[in-house]
Amino acid sequence: xxxxxxxxxxxxxxxxxxxxxxxxxxxxxxxxxxxxxxxxxxxxxxxxxxxxxxxxxxxxxxxxxxxxxxxxxxxxxxxxxxxxxxxxxxxxxxxxxxxxxxxxxxxxxxxxxxxxxxxxxxxxxxxxxxxxxxxxxxxxxxxxxxxxxxxxxxxxxxxxxxxxxxxxxxxxxxxxxxxxxxxxxxxxxxxxxxxxxxxxxxxxxxxxxxxxxxxxxxxxxxxxxxxxxxxxxxxxxxxxx
Numbered sequence: 001x002x003x004x005x006x007x008x009x010x011x012x013x014x015x016x017x018x019x020x021x022x023x024x025x026x027x028x029x030x031x032x033x034x035x036x037x038x039x040x041x042x043x044x045x046x047x048x049x050x051x052x053x054x055x056x057x058x059x060x061x062x063x064x065x066x067x068x069x070x071x072x073x074x075x076x077x078x079x080x081x082x083x084x085x086x087x088x089x090x091x092x093x094x095x096x097x098x099x100x101x102x103x104x105x106x107x108x109x110x111x112x113x114x115x116x117x118x119x120x121x122x123x124x125x126x127x128x129x130x131x132x133x134x135x136x137x138x139x140x141x142x143x144x145x146x147x148x149x150x151x152x153x154x155x156x157x158x159x160x161x162x163x164x165x166x167x168x169x170x171x172x173x174x175x176x177x178x179x180x181x182x183x184x185x186x187x188x189x190x191x192x193x194x195x196x197x198x199x200x201x202x203x204x205x206x207x208x209x210x211x212x213x214x215x216x217x218x219x220x221x222x223x224x225x226x227x228x229x230x231x232x233x234x235x236x237x238x239x240x241x
Contacts, residue, residue, distance in 0.1 A: 002094045002143060002221065009145070011180050016224070018148045018188050021140055024217045025150040026195025028105070028129055031203040031210045035112060038126035041133045041151035043072055064123055071127045075134025083142050097139045098222050102215040104132040109215075112208030147184070153192060160185040 002017075025041055032040035039045055046065050053061040079097040086093035108125055115121055137151050149156065163182045167174050202210040 002098075002224075009143075011184070014144045014148050015184060015187060017140060017144060017221075018150070018184060019191050020217055020221050020224075021136060021148075021150045022188050022191040023195035023198070024214050024221075025133060025136065026192040026197075027199035027202075027217075028133065028195075028211075028214055029151070029192075030196035030199035032126065032129045034200060034203045035115070035208060035211075036122050036126045036129075038068070038122065038129075040126060040129035041137075043069065043151075044154055046072075060119070064119065067123060068127055068130050071131040072134035075131040075136075076138035077134075079135040079138040080142060083139065088142060094139055094143055095222065097135050098218055101132045101135050102218050104128045105211055105214050105218075109208060109211035112211060115208070148188065150188070150192070153189060156185055156188050160189065 029039055029041040032038060046069055050062060050065045050069065053059075053065060082096060083093045105128075108128055112125065115125060133151055137149060140148050140150050160182065163178065163185065166178060167182065170178070199210065199213075202213060
């Protein structure tokens with residue numbers, strides 16, 4: 001999933017990446033909102049909130065929302081800078097950003113039960129998740145060649161609408177590429193919503209322990225290629241013997 005880049009990357013690789021990481025983003029967005037009353041993947045909404053706070057002179061809120069936007073940007077910057085330095089064509093370049101995301105979310109899971117709803121604590125916890133989601137979004141965008149965006153649903157709904165109108169106009173002459181685009185966009189939207197549903201229900205039942213789930217998903221992403229290769233090797237060995 002992370003091992004194949006460039007021309008070696010197929011539609012199936014992007015589809016698997018979209019399923020797991022959109023599920024992850026939706027989960028964190030819903031659990032983060034229920035825990036800290038902040039949407040940790042909704043940059044567009046935060047930009048609008050920043051404008052409203054500026055217009056009404058709520059300077060404390062302006063500082064907080066501006067910090068969240070900068071942290072999402074910083075996460076995307078750090079992730080893409082590291083990958084660019086190591087080399088986009090090297091699969092292990094994506095390992096360090098994933099590990100950092102896992103650590104940040106684990107910290108939220110560990111210290112979340114101590115959350116007392118103060119503004120500084122909200123800044124720290126929500127800011128950590130926004131930074132992590134910025135890292136994830138940049139990582140997924142770079143590895144998929146900007147085909148998959150795990151938190152960018154506004155553009156995804158727009159692109160899906162364009163593709164569906166194109167499908168209607170083309171009648172029965174819809175190309176395989178066009179069909180794959182529609183399938184991928186639907187997958188991103190559906191699994192983000194599914195992740196949000198699971199995240200919300202999980203948080204209602206086990207509170208901040210819910211944040212142990214996303215690191216587990218990311219570990220699956222990290223080791224998917226390794227385990228898949230190992231399973232293939234075992235199967236081949238059994239067939240030969």
